Amino acid sequence: MKKQIKEHPILPPKEGRVVTFTFDGKELQGIEGMAVASVLFMNDIKVFGEHYVDHSPQGIFCANGQCAQCTLIIDGKPLKSCMTALKEGMRIESLKGVPALPSEDEPVPVSNIQTKEVEVLIIGGGPSGLSAAKVLGEKNIPVLLVDDKDRLGGKLVLQTHKFFGSAEDVYAGRRGIEIAKILAEDLRQLPSVEVWLQSTVVGVFSDKIVGVLRENENYVLIKPKYLLVATGAREKMLTFKGNTLPGVYGAGAFQTLVNRDLVKAAEKIFIVGGGNVGLIAGYHAIQAGIQVVGLVEALPRCGGYKVHEDKLRRSGVPIFTSHTILSANGTNKVESVTIAALDENWHPIAGTEKTFECDTVLIAVGLASVDEFYQKAKDFGMEVWVAGDADEIAEASAAIFTGRIAGIKILETMGIDTG
The missing domain is CATH 3.50.50.60 (FAD/NAD(P)-binding domain)
Structure with a gap:
């Protein structure tokens, strides 16, 4: 469990019985009762499957049960891994291909309603x-x-x-x-x-x-x-190049991983959105020892409380207002992000592009x-x-x-x- 946060200025260490499970045949360990998605992140696994059309890698988005992006085959059933608690001996498989009927035609057991x-x-x-x-x-x-x-x-x-x-x-x-x-x-x-x-x-x-x-x-x-x-x-999403790469997910999902389950979900993050959710998520990242390489906000000023914005600025986080994200870059995961300034008509201004190395892009553009x-x-x-x-x-x-x-x-x- 190499991505476990063991020291935090506010939260006590995560304790619990350590159990063994398998993911795609590989034996791993995790804390019993923790969400499977968080346990996989704690084991530095962020690709949960692939798109059935082009086989592009898929990761989490909300970690809140509101989408199906984190679905895995858990003990033979397709389940949302963010809502499924880890148990001893679980057999977990990534989601690949299209659904298939079971090999044996057995009736599904149904309990009395x-x-x-x-x-x-x-x-x-x-x-x-x-x-x-x-x-x-x-x-x-x-x-x-x-x-x-x-x-x-x-x-x-x-x-x-x-x-x-x-x-x-x-x-x-x-x-x-x-x-x-x-x-x-x-x-x-x-x-x-x-x-x-x-x-x-x-x-x-x-x-x-x-x-x-x-x-x-x-x-x-x-x-x-x-x-x-x-x-x-539920969290909103933006459309931009690379927005389905593993490593692009909601700021609320990040807070779930970091603050609820004490998972060091990233090394370097970039935040899209300067409202309270984005600003606070940035400070939560810093508390967890994660570098915030930048924050972008399309409006001329951040919409969140100034006290939250000031915390990030004092920590040296560059904040780019009147800017937007152009792309999340990488092959099988996020490797960098590219942003650009916006003109008065909300169009990106050519020649103002900036690229930042990061492994995670947090989307905080409203609920x-x-x-x-x-x-x-x-x-x-x-x-x-x-x-x-x-x-x-x-x-x-x-x-x-x-x-x-x-x-x-x-x-x-x-x-x-x-x-």
């Missing part, structure tokens, strides 16, 4: 979902909260920086990783709140039933009276709300609310507020005093 009626179903265990569940749980309302990760907190578990705002209202002055623990502990004190982790909502249906794959094993049909969608956001379940539920006439980034992209502190507001609105609909 369970049903469950709930008062309130909350989809998503990030800051908004947790805050709403707390409001409802404090009124002893039966709540089922479902999240597809192995822990509560959403993106808070990736954030090592301290938050701004009100200490009383949104835990300002504390790091995101601490806030996640506080919110999760609050729920544990509320007996009316039930939590299902590693459980994926697969659909909201016209008969007002929600399908959930509980712990990736049992399919359960949930019948909620009230539904709150707090599913967060898109994961609101499909909300839209479906609304179309089907369900009693549904939406909160956090699924409603509007904002800070985690805003998600805490919108979650509380959603919880209060649900109580008001029930006719319960919210005073």
Whole structure:
């Protein structure tokens, strides 16, 4: 595990039982329970398969379960490696070619489908979902909260920086990783709140039933009276030459690897996007001993908080505003990146090209709300609310507020005093 971060200024070393597995027939080691994608990165493996048309190498993108870019064949099944926990003796294979039918025609084992009626179903265990569940749980309302990760907190578990705002209202002055623990502990004190982790909502249906794959094993049909969608956001992508090379991936994926799983995911990174996500990811890289060779922002100035930008500048990171990425360069992986200045019409200016050696290009060009379940539920006439980034992209502190507001609105609909 040569790419494990063993010293970090904030995070303790990653501990756990070391187990043995195979990847494409080669025996390797990893930490039991860690996401397979992170374990492979820790073993310096970044190519997970190849495109079925031109056989070009493929790597990860989101590391958040929102895409299928990290899919591998794990113990004979195609699974998202960012969402699959490592186990002793796992047989993992890269994804190559096109799918094929099994050699033996055997029926797929199917368990009995369970049903469950709930008062309130909350989809998503990030800051908004947790805050709403707390409001409802404090009124002893039966709540089922479902999240597809192995822990509560959403993106808070990736954030090592301290938050701004009100200490009383949104835990300002504390790091995101601490806030996640506080919110999760609050729920544990509320007996009316039930939590299902590693459980994926697969659909909201016209008969007002929600399908959930509980712990990736049992399919359960949930019948909620009230539904709150707090599913967060997914990262946006840019189109440019070389954008499918292994080593081009989202800044959130980078934070997952570095801050959650303590993987030294790169040696030299270049960041595309000067909003808070890009700026903070740059500082997280520096904390992990990774060199940030530059950051590019298409606008005349960075859109993120100045305090985050200043941290990078003080660390010697060159920031290029009114610039864009032209290409990520390399054969089977990222080897360099080329940028250029933009004119007033957003066109690259010939002769201003600059190339930087790097092994990773982080894409931090905004987020898109994961609101499909909300839209479906609304179309089907369900009693549904939406909160956090699924409603509007904002800070985690805003998600805490919108979650509380959603919880209060649900109580008001029930006719319960919210005073």
